[in-house]
Amino acid sequence: xxxxxEGISFHPDYFDRSAQDALVEAIRAVVREAxxxxxxxxxxxxxxxxxxxxxxxxxxxxxxxxxxxxxxxxPKTGRPWPPIPAPLQKLWKDVAAFDGSPEACLINYYxxxxxxGLHQDRDEEEFSAPVVSVSLGDDCLFRIGGTKxxxxxxxxxxxxxxxxxxxxxxxxxxxGVDRIYPATxxxxxxxxxxxxxxxxxxxxx
Numbered sequence: 001x002x003x004x005x006e007g008i009s010f011h012p013d014y015f016d017r018s019a020q021d022a023l024v025e026a027i028r029a030v031v032r033e034a035x036x037x038x039x040x041x042x043x044x045x046x047x048x049x050x051x052x053x054x055x056x057x058x059x060x061x062x063x064x065x066x067x068x069x070x071x072x073x074x075p076k077t078g079r080p081w082p083p084i085p086a087p088l089q090k091l092w093k094d095v096a097a098f099d100g101s102p103e104a105c106l107i108n109y110y111x112x113x114x115x116x117g118l119h120q121d122r123d124e125e126e127f128s129a130p131v132v133s134v135s136l137g138d139d140c141l142f143r144i145g146g147t148k149x150x151x152x153x154x155x156x157x158x159x160x161x162x163x164x165x166x167x168x169x170x171x172x173x174x175x176g177v178d179r180i181y182p183a184t185x186x187x188x189x190x191x192x193x194x195x196x197x198x199x200x201x202x203x204x205x
Contacts, residue, residue: 004144004154004156005144005169005170005173006168006169006170007166007167007168007169007170007171007173008144008164008165008166008167008170008173009095009164009165009167010156010162010163010164010165011095011162011163011164011165012159012161012162013159013161013162014091014095014134014161014162014163015087015134015136015161015163016161017161017187019087019161020136020160020161020187021187022087023085023087023088023134023136023196024136024187024188024194026085026087027085027107027136027194027196029082030053030055030082030085030107031053031107033079033082034053034054034055034059034074034077034079034081034082035053035074035076035077036051036052036053036107036109037051037052037053037074037075037076038051038052039052039061039062039063040062040063040064041062041064042062042063042064042066042067042068043064043067044064045063045064048062048116049110049111049113049114049115049116050108050109050110050114050116051108051109052106052107052108052109053074053081053107054074054081054104054105054106054107055081055082055083055084055085055104055105055107056081056083056084056102056103056104056105057072057081057103057104058070058071058072058081058103058104058201059071059072059073059074059081059104059106060104060106060123060199061075063075068123069123070104070123070124070201084102084105084198088102088105088134088196088198089101089102091132091134091163091198092132092198095130095132095163095165096129096130096132096165096167096198097130097167098128098129098130098167098200099204100126100129100200100204101200102129102132102198102199102200103199103200103201103202104198104199104200104201105196105197105198105199106195106196106197106199107194107195107196108194108195108196108197109192109193109194110138110140110177110180110192110193110194110195111180111191111192112138112180112182112191112192113180114177114180114192115176115177115178115179115180116176116177117176118143118145118149118153118174118175118176119174119175119176120147120172120173120174120175121166121171121172121197121199122172123201124199124200124201124202125201125202125203126200126201126202126203126204127171127172128171129167129199129200130165130166130167130168130171131165131166131167131171131197131198131199132163132165132197132198132199133163133164133165133166133195133196133197133198134162134163134195134196134197134198135158135159135160135161135162135163135164135193135194135195136160136161136187136188136193136194136195136196137160137185137187137188137191137192137193137194138160138180138181138182138183138184138185138188138191138192138193139157139158139159139160139180139181139184139185139193140157140158140177140178140179140180140181140193140195141155141156141157141158141177141178141179141181142155142156142157142158142164142175142176142177142178143155143175143176143177143178144156144170144173144174144175145173145174145175146173146174147172147173147174148174149174153174155178157181159184159185160185160187177195180192180193
């Protein structure tokens with residue numbers, strides 16, 4: 001693996017198999033309360049390739065009418081999002097190097113053929129807090145670009161239990177998922193990949 005840009009830290013195998021199993025069960029409990037839904041792109045209404053949900057005080061959503069945003073309730077049920085599970089709260093304390101708690105955990109589920117185009121996480125107010133990402137299930141090819149569109153990119157293969165943190169000078173780097181590697185993990189009974197993204201949304205008061 002080539003050296004990662006300043007501000008990106010990689011924690012391979014942060015969660016061992018037993019911790020991954022426990023985390024999956026915690027996420028299943030979240031999804032029973034806040035079901036997965038298909039987000040839609042602003043303006044076009046085109047459905048994204050992932051299904052998603054959230055936990056925490058706020059959740060990230062998108063639709064044709066109102067675009068990208070955070071809100072305190074599930075867009076389909078109208079209920080508040082469930083709390084962020086304790087193992088993810090501990091992860092944030094361990095790797096975020098930020099004096100403040102995460103307010104949102106985005107849950108993305110990728111089937112074998114799903115991708116995520118290069119994008120920035122910039123719908124938050126607090127850019128001094130990092131984005132902390134957890135991979136569960138099948139491997140993926142994660143691509144990292146610069147802070148502007150175009151230019152050189154590099155890729156890293158993320159495996160189940162890996163954690164990657166985008167902060168500091170790399171907080172607003174473009175990033176995405178080019179592909180899923182099917183049947184590379186036995187964690188999820190139906191295959192695919194779960195990505196959990198912890199974020200601080202509001203500026204510290």
